[in-house]
Amino acid sequence: EVQLVESGGGLVQPGGSLRLSCVASGFTFSGYSMNWVRQAPGKGLEWVSYISYSSSYSSSTIYYADSVKGRFTISRDNAKNSLYLQMNSLRAEDTAVYYCARDLAPLMGSDYWGQGTLVTVSS
Amino acid sequence: QSVVTQPPSASGTPGQRVTISCSGSSSNLGSNYVYWYQQLPGTAPKLLIYRNDQRPSGVPARFSGSKSGTSASLAINGLRSEDEADYYCAAWADSLSAWVFGGGTKLTVL
Numbered sequence: 001e002v003q004l005v006e007s008g009g010g011l012v013q014p015g016g017s018l019r020l021s022c023v024a025s026g027f028t029f030s031g032y033s034m035n036w037v038r039q040a041p042g043k044g045l046e047w048v049s050y051i052s053y054s055s056s057y058s059s060s061t062i063y064y065a066d067s068v069k070g071r072f073t074i075s076r077d078n079a080k081n082s083l084y085l086q087m088n089s090l091r092a093e094d095t096a097v098y099y100c101a102r103d104l105a106p107l108m109g110s111d112y113w114g115q116g117t118l119v120t121v122s123s
Numbered sequence: 124q125s126v127v128t129q130p131p132s133a134s135g136t137p138g139q140r141v142t143i144s145c146s147g148s149s150s151n152l153g154s155n156y157v158y159w160y161q162q163l164p165g166t167a168p169k170l171l172i173y174r175n176d177q178r179p180s181g182v183p184a185r186f187s188g189s190k191s192g193t194s195a196s197l198a199i200n201g202l203r204s205e206d207e208a209d210y211y212c213a214a215w216a217d218s219l220s221a222w223v224f225g226g227g228t229k230l231t232v233l
Contacts, residue, residue, distance in 0.1 A: 035222070037168075037222075044125070044209075044211065044224060044225075044226050044227040045160070045162075045168060045211050045213075045224045045227070046224065047213075047221060047222035047223070047224060050222070063220050063221060064221075065221055066219070066221070099167055099168070101168075104170070104173055104179075107215050108156070108173060108174065109156075109158040109170055109173040109174075109213070110168075110170060111170045111173075111179055113167040113168055113169070114167065115167055116167055
């Protein structure tokens with residue numbers, strides 16, 4: 001059974017940092033592209049970042065939403081079946097539930113989603 | 124303000140057919156596949172339609188998708204109370220190198 005479990009959310013002050021993790025199980029993690037998608041309270045879905053699958057022969061392709069570019073960094077550790085999102089210079093508007101999601105195929109929609117982890121940026 | 128537009132709400136009675144529209148531009152829906160997600164209250168999104176009109180395994184045939192030019196539609200036949208949810212369309216935007224989501228449509232089953 002495919003499972004994605006996010007962690008690392010919490011309350012952080014504006015300007016602070018937080019690192020989200022997503023542990024995957026039930027599939028060959030290294031063979032799939034992954035995304036972070038967020039949802040502010042009572043709002044719609046907003047894509048945050050994408051990282052392609054990687055191998056020992058090629059590095060990952062990475063994309064970011066303009067709203068987080070230069071502040072957030074996506075990464076993966078295939079040995080640990082884990083996806084990460086390092087979030088720096090956090091702002092109030094980054095407050096949201098953050099979901100990790102597996103792509104059906106590279107850039108072909110996300111077929112499995114985690115339960116989400118809440119990030120609250122407030123003083 | 125999303126670059127992909129959906130009506131904020133839709134409604135129907137049980138057994139009815141409901142359609143939800145999604146409108147974009149040449150750089151997103153016009154040149155790439157459209158995807159639809161269903162988000163039941165308090166849960167994570169679920170992929171409903173991929174590549175414009177394909178249903179993942181387990182999604183009932185009552186759900187169907189279509190695309191024409193820069194617009195797409197999700198149709199739900201034989202509406203059921205459990206279909207009450209938020210529905211989002213999405214597409215890759217070449218000009219942004221980013222996924223763009225519609226603002227979402229809240230479907231109410233009357």
